[in-house]
Amino acid sequence: MRNNIKxxxxxxxxLAIIVWTGALNTSQAESIRGLKVYFLNVGQGDSEYIxxxxxxxxxxxxxxxxxxxxxxxxxxxxxDRRIDLIVLTHPHADHLTGLIEVINRYEIGEVWETGVExxxxxxxxxKKIISDKKIADKKVVQNDEKWFGSVKFFVLGPxxxxxxxxxxxxxxxxxxxxxxxxxxxxxxxxxxxxxxQTQILKSLKxxxxxxxGHHGSKNALNEDLLKILRPAIAVIEVGxxxxxxxxxxxxxxxxxxxxxxxxxxxxxxxxxxxxxGVNWSVK
Numbered sequence: 001m002r003n004n005i006k007x008x009x010x011x012x013x014x015l016a017i018i019v020w021t022g023a024l025n026t027s028q029a030e031s032i033r034g035l036k037v038y039f040l041n042v043g044q045g046d047s048e049y050i051x052x053x054x055x056x057x058x059x060x061x062x063x064x065x066x067x068x069x070x071x072x073x074x075x076x077x078x079x080d081r082r083i084d085l086i087v088l089t090h091p092h093a094d095h096l097t098g099l100i101e102v103i104n105r106y107e108i109g110e111v112w113e114t115g116v117e118x119x120x121x122x123x124x125x126x127k128k129i130i131s132d133k134k135i136a137d138k139k140v141v142q143n144d145e146k147w148f149g150s151v152k153f154f155v156l157g158p159x160x161x162x163x164x165x166x167x168x169x170x171x172x173x174x175x176x177x178x179x180x181x182x183x184x185x186x187x188x189x190x191x192x193x194x195x196x197q198t199q200i201l202k203s204l205k206x207x208x209x210x211x212x213g214h215h216g217s218k219n220a221l222n223e224d225l226l227k228i229l230r231p232a233i234a235v236i237e238v239g240x241x242x243x244x245x246x247x248x249x250x251x252x253x254x255x256x257x258x259x260x261x262x263x264x265x266x267x268x269x270x271x272x273x274x275x276x277g278v279n280w281s282v283k
Contacts, residue, residue: 032276035151035181039211039263039271040071044239044246045094048188048211049075050179054149060087060177060188062098069101071270084109085146085153089174089190090116091123100126108135112155115139115163116173139163140175142203150277152180156200157192171214172196178207182277187229189213189220197222208280209233209273212255216247216264221254233261233273233282240266 036051042063049072050058057080062068083106089095091113100122102108111130130137138144141161145154157176167173174190176197186209189197193214201222207229214220216236234255238246247264255262263271263282272283 041265052148056148061095064094068098082107088113110136184275193219218248
């Protein structure tokens with residue numbers, strides 16, 4: 001009997017070592033493959049594509065037209081026709097329209113959105129396509145999360161359920177999300193403006209990258225938020241010679257005062273950031 005007990009505990013020890021070694025090897029392999037975050041040049045709109053080290057695909061917003069398909073064709077792996085997660089931050093056309101094209105061309109694993117009320121033909125089309133294709137559709141709130149191997153992707157805002165609720169300023173109904181991969185992190189603000197950014201200050205930490213809200217408009221930047229984040233990089237997605245005056249000079253000036261490196265899609269085109277979880281580089 002004693003020998004059997006010793007053998008049993010010996011088996012458990014060996015099994016634990018195998019599991020731990022496998023997890024370590026997986027983590028090391030993911031660090032080697034690395035994380036890729038692309039801020040796509042889709043004109044006066046937003047779209048971010050993320051390739052996680054375990055091979056998963058995340059797309060946040062789709063820009064104002066079908067140009068997102070061209071951009072995805074340049075950055076996605078050849079033959080990859082599946083996107084594991086699509087996030088619609090809010091249903092303004094400059095974030096939503098391109099997603100209609102994407103859903104019609106790619107297999108979609110899951111959609112995250114708020115479900116906020118908004119009278120719009122393109123939004124009605126979006127909801128119909130998701131229903132017709134039976135795509136999993138999650139109405140997210142703060143602390144909803146999903147793991148992609150060693151990458152954690154989670155929601156900082158909205159703070160409460162917005163499904164079927166009417167919001168006066170739709171920008172402030174944006175999904176705010178964070179991505180963490182070891183020591184690398186990125187914050188995606190959608191079009192969330194200053195007042196909403198104030199609501200998430202207690203949830204923030206220093207981060208590597210921030211996608212500036214609302215194309216860098218004068219209401220897009222909460223100074224307290226930036227002082228907490230202390231990002232190395234700020235990305236502004238904006239159309240060349242747009243009629244809105246984006247980004248605002250005040251936004252650029254404040255970022256420069258904090259010595260943040262600024263990249264703009266109207267000047268730099270698609271911005272690619274690669275990271276092994278510790279180090280990072282920009283293309």
